[in-house]
Amino acid sequence: MGFAVSDEVLGTFAPIVIYWVYSGIYALLDSFENYRLHSKIDEDEKNLVSKRTVVKGVLLQQTIQAVVAILLFTVTGNDSGDAAGPKPSLIVLARQFVTAMLVLDTWQYFMHRYMHHNKFLYKHIHSQHHRLVVPYAFGALYNHPLEGLLLDTIGGALSFLLSGMSPRASIFFFSFATVKTVDDHCGLWLPGNLFHFFFRNNTAYHDVHHQLYGSKYNFSQPFFVMWDRILGTYMPYSLDKRAGGGFETRPLKDYKDA
Ligand SMILES: [Zn+2]
Ligand SMILES: [Zn+2]
Numbered sequence: 433m434g435f436a437v438s439d440e441v442l443g444t445f446a447p448i449v450i451y452w453v454y455s456g457i458y459a460l461l462d463s464f465e466n467y468r469l470h471s472k473i474d475e476d477e478k479n480l481v482s483k484r485t486v487v488k489g490v491l492l493q494q495t496i497q498a499v500v501a502i503l504l505f506t507v508t509g510n511d512s513g514d515a516a517g518p519k520p521s522l523i524v525l526a527r528q529f530v531t532a533m534l535v536l537d538t539w540q541y542f543m544h545r546y547m548h549h550n551k552f553l554y555k556h557i558h559s560q561h562h563r564l565v566v567p568y569a570f571g572a573l574y575n576h577p578l579e580g581l582l583l584d585t586i587g588g589a590l591s592f593l594l595s596g597m598s599p600r601a602s603i604f605f606f607s608f609a610t611v612k613t614v615d616d617h618c619g620l621w622l623p624g625n626l627f628h629f630f631f632r633n634n635t636a637y638h639d640v641h642h643q644l645y646g647s648k649y650n651f652s653q654p655f656f657v658m659w660d661r662i663l664g665t666y667m668p669y670s671l672d673k674r675a676g677g678g679f680e681t682r683p684l685k686d687y688k689d690a
Contacts, residue, residue: 439599440505446603447610448494454611455569458618462568467620468678469639470566475619480563486574489560493573493580500585508593525601532595532605533655539587541659545651547579564617567642572617612654621671621679632657639681640669646683 465471470478481489520528547558557576564571573580588609592602615627616638628634633652640646649667652660660666667683674680 439603440502440509443505443599443602443606444498444501447606448498450607451490451494451573451610451614452570455572455614455618458569458614458620461620461622464620464622466677467622469619469621469636469674469680471674471676471678475566475568478565480565481574486564486571489574490570493575493577496577497580497585500581501588504585504589505599508589509599520598520601525597528595528597528601529605532591532597533609535591535594536587536609537652537655537658539590540583540653541651543583543587544653545665548648548651562642562647565642565644567617567619567639569614569618572614609654616654631655636669636671636679636681640667640683643681646681 461467463472544558547553557579560576561574561579564574573584575583588606591605595605597605612627612631615625616633616635618635619639621628621635625635628636633654633656637650637657638653641650646667646669649665650657650660651665652658657666669681669683671679672682
């Protein structure tokens with residue numbers, strides 16, 4: 433028999449490879465000043481952490497997550513084998529995908545908001561992610577390891593279990609969620625970006641959250657703006673031309689500061 437990689441292993445490692453490939457492409461486009469949401473100068477001045485530290489932080493994060501994911505897959509595995517059972521129909525797959533998206537969004541919204549509400553958790557855990565005031569693609573998963581575990585790994589496990597998707601489907605779901613998260617941090621407003629077209633929760637929306645004026649708003653991630661809308665943490669913003677090229681997000685003029 434040939435070399436076979438189980439779906440569980442792929443579901444764990446494909447998102448990691450895709451993370452670096454996708455954010456690597458964005459790193460190449462980094463100097464497109466006309467599409468950036470912040471200037472390069474701002475990136476260097478406002479960010480509180482070096483790129484080297486960010487890379488190390490993300491790698492540590494991904495290592496821990498991979499170990500936990502393999503453990504979770506092992507514990508929850510049904511031993512059905514890859515080819516066993518009928519293939520789910522497209523409708524079933526779509527339903528599982530949407531369910532997983534809603535579960536992940538719900539989990540992440542409340543955990544994320546609580547991390548801002550609780551001063552101890554913010555100071556010791558979530559503030560690490562906010563060291564990137566000017567987000568860039570490979571900083572997307574720059575988090576405290578405990579945050580990665582709580583928000584991403586447990587959130588991912590819940591969405592996997594509650595949606596009932598197979599390990600094979602989860603390869604695509606987790607890869608998609610990874611690409612979406614990287615895109616939300618890319619810091620570029622490129623024409624033709626389909627995420628910007630299909631999702632209100634996108635690069636500009638999450639950029640608002642990384643700014644001082646928006647840090648108590650736009651907690652929703654990574655897919656929809658639903659919970660911000662329902663619970664009143666949605667900050668309306670505009671995307672304007674920035675002096676010196678590119679774009680910038682701004683709170684709408686009549687918006688009262690909280
Ligand atoms: Zn935050
Ligand atoms: Zn972020």
